[in-house]
Amino acid sequence: MTTAKQAVATDDHEVLLGELVEALRRVRRGDLRVRLPRRSGLGGEVADAFNDVVSLQERQHLDLRRISRIVGRDGRLTERLDDEGLDGSWAEGQRAVNSLIDDLGRPTTEIARVIVAVADGDLSQHMALEIDGRPLRGEYLRIGRTVNTMVDQLSSFSNEVTRVAREVGTEGK
Known part of the structure; x- marks a missing residue:
């Protein structure tokens, strides 16, 4: 390679590296709209790889907001979240969020089921303290026990009111 061509190649690499560093700084600050301009050769491969990574990060960001x-x-x-077309840590991150939604949603649905039953007058329902083979923990366990105690107390109170009403109504006591 001639000295002139080497100088041009070095200048091109310096420009690419400068753009890459600035783009990386913008991404670090949270600017996911940044893209490197298209190029040919190795510089183009670097730009394409950078743009692909930032596009994936932007997709994940938008999915998380949604x-x-x-x-x-x-x-x-x-x-x-949809992990279609994602590999490795990208897909793993999406699956982790989906798992979190499942872990929060199942006990919430179970709480709602029992509360609806109580509202409908069914005091025989209790919240399961184990969901999908896993015991509830933390706040969900505390809430589950509280809901079950509430249902038991309402049932006991209802039974006592019914007993007293029968005594007063049929026996006049």
Whole structure:
């Protein structure tokens, strides 16, 4: 390679590295709109790889915002992130969020089931303290025990009211 060509190649690499460093700094600050310009050769491969990674990160960011709104605010506990086309840690991250939604959603659904039953007058329902073969823990265990105690107390109170009403109604006591 001639000295002139080497100088141009070195300049091109310096420009690419400068753009790459600046783009990486912007990504580190949370700017996922940054992209490197298309190039040919090795510089193009670097730019394409960088742009692909940032696109994946942007997709994950947008998916997390969407799922946060749908599950967290709208209460749609059946919504999940899509890991189609993702590999490795990208897919693993999506699956971890889906698992978190499952872990939060199942006890919430169970609590709702018991509360609806009580509201309908069915005081025989209790919250399962084990879901999918795993015992509840932490706040879910505390809430489960509290809900079950509440149902038992309501049932006991209802039975006592019924007993007293029968005594007063049939026996006049």
